[in-house]
Amino acid sequence: xxxxxxxxxxxxxxxxxxxxxxxxxxxxxxxxxxxxxxxxxxxxxxxxxxxxxxxxxxxxxxxxxxxxxxxxxxxxxxxxxxxxxxxxxxxxxxxxxxxxxxxxxxxxxxxxxxxxxxxxxxxxxxxxxxxxxxxxxxxxxxxxxxxxxxxxxxxxxxxxxxxxxxxxxxxxxxxxxxxxxxxxxxxxxxxxxxxxxxxxxxxxxxxxxxxxxxxxxxxxxxxxxxxxxxxxxxxxxxxxxxxxxxxxxxxxxxxxxxxxxxxxxxxxxxxxxxxxxxxxxxxxxxxx
Amino acid sequence: xxxxxxxxxxxxxxxxxxxxxxxxxxxxxxxxxxxxxxxxxxxxxxxxxxxxxxxxxxxxxxxxxxxxxxxxxxxxxxxxxxxxxxxxxxxxxxxxxxxxxxxxxxxxxxxxxxxxxxxxxxxxxxxxxxxxxxxxxxxxxxxxxxxxxxxxxxxxxxxxxxxxxxxxxxxxxxxxxxxxxxxxxxxxxxxxxxxxxxxxxxxxxxxxxxxxxxxxxxxxxxxxxxxxxx
Numbered sequence: 296x297x298x299x300x301x302x303x304x305x306x307x308x309x310x311x312x313x314x315x316x317x318x319x320x321x322x323x324x325x326x327x328x329x330x331x332x333x334x335x336x337x338x339x340x341x342x343x344x345x346x347x348x349x350x351x352x353x354x355x356x357x358x359x360x361x362x363x364x365x366x367x368x369x370x371x372x373x374x375x376x377x378x379x380x381x382x383x384x385x386x387x388x389x390x391x392x393x394x395x396x397x398x399x400x401x402x403x404x405x406x407x408x409x410x411x412x413x414x415x416x417x418x419x420x421x422x423x424x425x426x427x428x429x430x431x432x433x434x435x436x437x438x439x440x441x442x443x444x445x446x447x448x449x450x451x452x453x454x455x456x457x458x459x460x461x462x463x464x465x466x467x468x469x470x471x472x473x474x475x476x477x478x479x480x481x482x483x484x485x486x487x488x489x490x491x492x493x494x495x496x497x498x499x500x501x502x503x504x505x506x507x508x509x510x511x512x513x514x515x516x517x518x519x520x521x522x523x524x525x526x527x528x529x530x531x532x533x534x535x536x537x538x539x540x541x542x543x544x545x546x547x548x549x550x551x552x553x554x555x556x557x558x559x560x561x562x563x564x565x566x567x568x569x570x571x572x573x574x575x576x577x578x579x580x581x582x583x
Numbered sequence: 584x585x586x587x588x589x590x591x592x593x594x595x596x597x598x599x600x601x602x603x604x605x606x607x608x609x610x611x612x613x614x615x616x617x618x619x620x621x622x623x624x625x626x627x628x629x630x631x632x633x634x635x636x637x638x639x640x641x642x643x644x645x646x647x648x649x650x651x652x653x654x655x656x657x658x659x660x661x662x663x664x665x666x667x668x669x670x671x672x673x674x675x676x677x678x679x680x681x682x683x684x685x686x687x688x689x690x691x692x693x694x695x696x697x698x699x700x701x702x703x704x705x706x707x708x709x710x711x712x713x714x715x716x717x718x719x720x721x722x723x724x725x726x727x728x729x730x731x732x733x734x735x736x737x738x739x740x741x742x743x744x745x746x747x748x749x750x751x752x753x754x755x756x757x758x759x760x761x762x763x764x765x766x767x768x769x770x771x772x773x774x775x776x777x778x779x780x781x782x783x784x785x786x787x788x789x790x791x792x793x794x795x796x797x798x799x800x801x802x803x804x805x806x807x808x809x810x811x812x813x
Contacts (some may be wrong), residue, residue: 360588363608374674386737398598423689450741463682466683467676467680470676471676471677474660474676475657476636477655477657477723478657478727480634480636481653482652483653525666528667529667530667530672530711531668531669532672532683534667535684536665578737
């Protein structure tokens with residue numbers, strides 16, 4: 296990875312960025328954002344189309360609970376992927392199953408799961424902080440570029456690429472199922488597989504993004520880019536392009552704010568995303 | 584007579600209440616079979632069960648001899664209509680394997696133009712779904728179901744929101760599918776005139792199946808379930 300750091304330092308110097316921006320961890324953060332933007336930004340327009348915004352919030356909270364379970368089970372704080380992924384997948388799949396089986400409104404079912412994961416997470420967190428300093432968990436809760444390792448970056452690149460290919464291959468059927476499940480089903484689409492499959496993809500994407508965005512804020516990255524893009528887009532193609540562009544711009548802006556003012560990366564990215572949404576809102580009205 | 588759809592003692596419950604009770608029905612291949620009945624009679628629910636969207640007791644058998652393609656025109660488009668998707672992109676979803684978010688391929692573009700011509704919406708591929716009237720959206724959904732010609736077409740009140748000319752055009756499209764491609768059409772309708780014009784067989788449903796026959800036979804009866812049919 297040394298070539299990457301050298302390239303970044305040369306670029307930062309050429310752009311006249313201060314010394315704080317010339318460290319390898321900032322280079323790792325930039326690469327992470329450039330991978331996360333198409334991944335989460337791209338997924339975000341499908342999340343909104345499938346009305347899974349609230350669902351994603353619950354997955355983010357489940358990630359916090361998964362983190363604490365991992366720590367309690369003896370996993371290192373900077374390598375709790377297994378517990379987070381396992382718990383989020385379990386919660387996500389059960390949520391889809393219950394939502395498909397019951398006649399209750401989907402937001403009611405998701406609300407129940409959100410309460411459960413949050414309650415469990417808080418209880419376990421209090422127990423875990425007797426063994427760890429709360430500040431050690433803070434980075435995973437709110438995100439920090441300082442904690443990204445070369446291993447995280449390789450994992451992010453590999454999984455991000457694989458998920459991107461999976462979503463691209465299944466994109467048309469996924470969007471058709473989002474628009475009208477009966478039409479998709481009549482055309483032979485396996486709607487149950489799509490329902491569960493998308494949640495698995497979303498869960499993996501959220502898990503690999505946690506170190507940058509943080510467990511409590513990751514849902515913003517899979518909802519706000521699409522919400523802002525919707526103000527500007529006139530077609531599906533534009534919707535995807537705007538979602539990715541907004542995720543990238545807000546991600547890089549958040550990373551730079553976080554580096555310059557030493558605030559949590561996740562929080563800074565979410566603030567930048569929110570600004571994008573509120574700026575595009577009146578623009579969208581003018582365009583219509 | 585070859586059966587395309589055979590229902591054997593089909594019962595469908597919703598919230599512990601049987602909305603469709605013990606329905607046995609055979610629909611001939613290459614025919615237009617229309618189900619009529621009052622609101623809440625279970626017509627759409629029955630169609631949904633044939634589609635495999637709704638759980639049921641009993642047996643439903645679909646028999647295919649050609650493509651096996653099923654197409655569906657829903658009564659309501661449940662999607663979020665404000666999604667930024669154009670008519671062309673919507674129709675391209677099932678007409679190309681290339682992800683629609685990366686653009687529409689030339690071959691799909693030509694097919695989409697032909698579909699829109701058939702349903703009376705020429706040159707509207709760039710219009711957004713959100714901008715369409717109820718009637719225009721229904722035409723898009725009908726167009727989506729017509730190409731390629733399905734072996735079984737399920738239509739849930741497809742003439743809702745259409746003006747008279749558009750309904751006549753729809754009749755031609757449906758009879759054309761039956762006559763030229765041998766498509767079996769199973770349809771729910773509230774339009775007595777349309778039923779008389781195109782139905783080979785009519786079934787009256789009011790929870791249970793009340794009667795099946797030709798349109799003239801069915802409408803000649805004083806069946807109470809037919810009072811709401813315009």
